[in-house]
Amino acid sequence: MKFQGTSSYIATQDLMLAVNAAITLKRPLLVKGEPGTGKTMLAEEVAQALNMPLLQWHIKSTTKAQQGLYEYDAVSRLRDSQLADVDGGERVKDIHNYIVKGVLWQAFTAEEPVALLIDEIDKADIEFPNDLLREIDRMEFYCYETREWVRAKNRPLVFITSNNEKELPDAFLRRCFFHYIKFPDAATMQQIVDVHFPGLKSELLAAAMKTFFDVRGLPGLKKKPSTSELLDWLKLLLAEDISAEALQTKDDKVAVPPLVGALLKNEQDVSLFEKLVFMQSRNR
Numbered sequence: 001m002k003f004q005g006t007s008s009y010i011a012t013q014d015l016m017l018a019v020n021a022a023i024t025l026k027r028p029l030l031v032k033g034e035p036g037t038g039k040t041m042l043a044e045e046v047a048q049a050l051n052m053p054l055l056q057w058h059i060k061s062t063t064k065a066q067q068g069l070y071e072y073d074a075v076s077r078l079r080d081s082q083l084a085d086v087d088g089g090e091r092v093k094d095i096h097n098y099i100v101k102g103v104l105w106q107a108f109t110a111e112e113p114v115a116l117l118i119d120e121i122d123k124a125d126i127e128f129p130n131d132l133l134r135e136i137d138r139m140e141f142y143c144y145e146t147r148e149w150v151r152a153k154n155r156p157l158v159f160i161t162s163n164n165e166k167e168l169p170d171a172f173l174r175r176c177f178f179h180y181i182k183f184p185d186a187a188t189m190q191q192i193v194d195v196h197f198p199g200l201k202s203e204l205l206a207a208a209m210k211t212f213f214d215v216r217g218l219p220g221l222k223k224k225p226s227t228s229e230l231l232d233w234l235k236l237l238l239a240e241d242i243s244a245e246a247l248q249t250k251d252d253k254v255a256v257p258p259l260v261g262a263l264l265k266n267e268q269d270v271s272l273f274e275k276l277v278f279m280q281s282r283n284r
């Protein structure tokens with residue numbers, strides 16, 4: 001089992017190395033990086049490349065670790081017990097019918113090896129990663145309601161992503177292989193764009209890339225645009241049939257790009273950019 005990138009996902013050498021290291025170590029791969037740098041997509045692509053089904057668990061601020069294991073649906077059982085004469089009361093006798101299996105349970109009991117994505121773990125509260133230590137380490141947990149151990153038949157390939165909104169506990173980090181997806185350099189970005197827009201006119205691409213990296217390089221931005229924003233913007237430029245010339249001023253100075261709302265997502269950043277353009281025009 002080796003991951004070598006796919007035709008729709010550009011993986012740098014060190015990212016491939018990290019994926020394969022996590023596979024070898026049989027540890028979760030913890031992927032950090034700016035939003036929009038392809039963390040979620042990595043899990044999808046690796047699963048596809050290695051021909052494994054992918055189970056996804058998208059974490060919210062209210063998500064509890066227990067939900068990934070199982071939940072006991074006591075309300076349904078109570079209701080069914082009150083209606084017991086209707087279906088003969090068979091269903092209600094077996095507590096297994098009221099255990100709702102979470103993604104970890106499903107991953108552990110799958111017949112074939114699966115990939116498991118725990119997406120945006122930093123959204124959850126601080127106890128969440130600690131609550132999953134044993135499950136991730138030993139690949140087993142106990143179900144109190146049915147009095148059974150749920151143990152992994154095959155160790156799932158685990159991806160954990162984080163946008164770095166919270167620090168993760170040391171005990172948790174110790175159990176993972178870590179990789180930070182650096183923001184792509186211009187050459188890598190070019191490859192990513194090629195994957196999404198094959199046959200894009202080279203003048204437009206060059207002008208758009210220059211504008212994009214100019215915008216990103218602006219000191220003091222609150223939210224730098226990332227890969228997914230560049231792709232959105234290019235899509236719009238193509239849809240609106242905007243030419244390369246419209247993105248450049250003749251003397252190669254920065255101009256406010258058309259459809260800037262795809263790149264800059266708050267008013268302070270837009271006005272910062274406008275100020276820069278204004279100052280340049282005065283210095284001309």
Ligand SMILES: Nc1ncnc2c1ncn2[C@@H]1O[C@H](COP(=O)(O)OP(=O)(O)O)[C@@H](O)[C@H]1O
Pocket residue numbers: 008009010011033034035036037038039040041042161192195227228231
């Ligand atoms: N290396 C890459 N190769 C191809 N597309 C990419 C790559 N990185 C990012 N993208 C594009 O950016 C979008 C956002 O990626 P996503 O995985 O959702 O980012 P994240 O989870 O890091 O916020 C993807 O849908 C994809 O279109």
Ligand SMILES: [Mg+2]
Pocket residue numbers: 036039040041119161
């Ligand atoms: Mg994501």
